[in-house]
Amino acid sequence: MRGAQGSALPTAPLASAGTGGFGVYVHVPFCASRCGYCDFNTYTVGDPDEREAYVTALYADLELARRTLCGHGGGGWGSHRGGGPPQVTTVFFGGGTPTMLAAEDLARILERIDALWPLAGDAEVTTEANPETVTPASLAALRSAGFTRISFGMQSTAPHVLALLDRRHAPGRAEAAVGEAIEAGFEHVSVDLIYGTPGESAGDFAASLAAALASGIDHLSAYSLIVEESTRLGARMRRGEVPYPDDDVAADRYLLAEQMLTDAGFQWYEVSNWARDAGGRCHHNLTYWSGGDWWGFGPGAHSHVAGVRWWNVKHPAAYRAALAAGAAPVEGSEVLTADDRHIEAVLLGVRLAEGLPASVLRPGAVREAQAAVAEGLLEAAAWRAGRVVLTLRGRLLADAVVRRLIP
Numbered sequence: 003m004r005g006a007q008g009s010a011l012p013t014a015p016l017a018s019a020g021t022g023g024f025g026v027y028v029h030v031p032f033c034a035s036r037c038g039y040c041d042f043n044t045y046t047v048g049d050p051d052e053r054e055a056y057v058t059a060l061y062a063d064l065e066l067a068r069r070t071l072c073g074h075g076g077g078g079w080g081s082h083r084g085g086g087p088p089q090v091t092t093v094f095f096g097g098g099t100p101t102m103l104a105a106e107d108l109a110r111i112l113e114r115i116d117a118l119w120p121l122a123g124d125a126e127v128t129t130e131a132n133p134e135t136v137t138p139a140s141l142a143a144l145r146s147a148g149f150t151r152i153s154f155g156m157q158s159t160a161p162h163v164l165a166l167l168d169r170r171h172a173p174g175r176a177e178a179a180v181g182e183a184i185e186a187g188f189e190h191v192s193v194d195l196i197y198g199t200p201g202e203s204a205g206d207f208a209a210s211l212a213a214a215l216a217s218g219i220d221h222l223s224a225y226s227l228i229v230e231e232s233t234r235l236g237a238r239m240r241r242g243e244v245p246y247p248d249d250d251v252a253a254d255r256y257l258l259a260e261q262m263l264t265d266a267g268f269q270w271y272e273v274s275n276w277a278r279d280a281g282g283r284c285h286h287n288l289t290y291w292s293g294g295d296w297w298g299f300g301p302g303a304h305s306h307v308a309g310v311r312w313w314n315v316k317h318p319a320a321y322r323a324a325l326a327a328g329a330a331p332v333e334g335s336e337v338l339t340a341d342d343r344h345i346e347a348v349l350l351g352v353r354l355a356e357g358l359p360a361s362v363l364r365p366g367a368v369r370e371a372q373a374a375v376a377e378g379l380l381e382a383a384a385w386r387a388g389r390v391v392l393t394l395r396g397r398l399l400a401d402a403v404v405r406r407l408i409p
């Protein structure tokens with residue numbers, strides 16, 4: 003059941019929210035420039051006043067959410083635990099480029115979150131960052147403000163790949179930023195790599211992986227380049243100026259990543275994510291992938307609380323205007339049906355290394371899963387033990403396997 007623009011949030015189910023951990027996502031929609039491949043909800047703004055106005059609106063968003071959750075007599079979030087909101091177990095600042103805001107601004111926002119919705123003592127607090135937007139001093143400020151984890155968009159170490167992707171950082175800067183973050187005391191440091199960029203050789207990608215591993219990270223995300231039609235890179239490919247990525251090359255690069263990361267002591271825990279140990283995993287993303295509850299703040303942010311999903315207006319000006327008028331900046335909402343919940347559980351659960359209980363599958367999907375085991379796409383031993391777990395070959399074809407399991 004989908005709601006129209008500006009619809010009030012269905013608050014009744016919120017009473018059961020947060021019982022299994024609760025995530026807060028903050029979307030920072032600013033970048034110094036837009037990378038040619040990226041279609042995320044982000045804007046290039048030079049005006050510091052606009053950033054200040056965003057922070058003011060974000061505060062209003064946080065406070066409105068707190069009132070929504072605690073102010074509904076009997077139906078609000080706090081009603082099952084005597085009126086207080088649940089503890090926040092993870093916070094994730096994503097973008098855009100959160101570190102386009104000064105470290106002091108990010109610290110202020112985190113402080114406000116802690117004041118309104120208490121953070122668990124061992125909460126994981128992550129920010130994404132572009133390597134060229136941090137300094138030893140800003141990293142130290144973030145660390146002392148309570149950030150525990152940082153994730154850098156490294157993408158590649160090859161100069162020609164960084165150039166094709168329109169990245170602003172010089173080769174070597176991402177590894178240096180990782181070192182500075184470790185020096186500043188960050189417990190967990192991650193990098194993102196993109197593979198399969200046209201012109202990237204196997205050697206280029208191996209060198210990127212080796213540099214990332216040597217830098218001291220305990221987590222790595224590797225994404226195959228997705229060509230988004232609406233982007234500059236998409237247009238260049240349509241005009242024939244740049245070749246499209248090749249699926250076979252992307253599969254080879256994935257196998258290379260798995261090999262080098264495993265050799266270095268990392269283990270996959272989601273198809274595109276590897277960690278050195280369980281503590282290094284991104285617990286915020288695990289909340290998404292395991293159907294948990296999170297509240298997203300900022301323009302275009304999505305939320306999922308107790309089977310209700312909603313999403314904010316995308317443009318920062320519309321976001322500010324809604325909050326200035328005292329309204330929730332919500333564009334639409336839906337209450338998930340049993341069918342929606344089933345599809346989502348399969349879609350997300352199959353991509354995890356721990357997999358999905360086979361009991362979740364519907365009868366048609368059980369037959370497909372048996373066939374996928376015979377084809378070497380799902381682990382036979384896990385299947386016998388009642389779980390659906392992708393093999394390495396299955397990970398290469400994860401989307402196709404998932405489609406077969408949602409009849």
Ligand SMILES: C[S@@+](CC[C@H](N)C(=O)[O-])C[C@H]1O[C@@H](n2cnc3c(N)ncnc32)[C@H](O)[C@@H]1O
Pocket residue numbers: 039040041042096097098099130131132133154155156157194195196225226227228229230
């Ligand atoms: C939205 S960005 C935010 C982080 C930060 N602004 C940055 O770029 O480093 C998160 C990650 O998404 C990945 N990404 C974005 N667009 C992509 C695309 N079209 N194909 C593959 N990966 C993409 C990049 O690896 C990027 O680091």
Ligand code: SF4
Pocket residue numbers: 032033035036037040041042044097098099132155
């Ligand atoms: S810096 Fe990150 S969020 Fe910004 S345009 Fe580039 S990939 Fe997208």
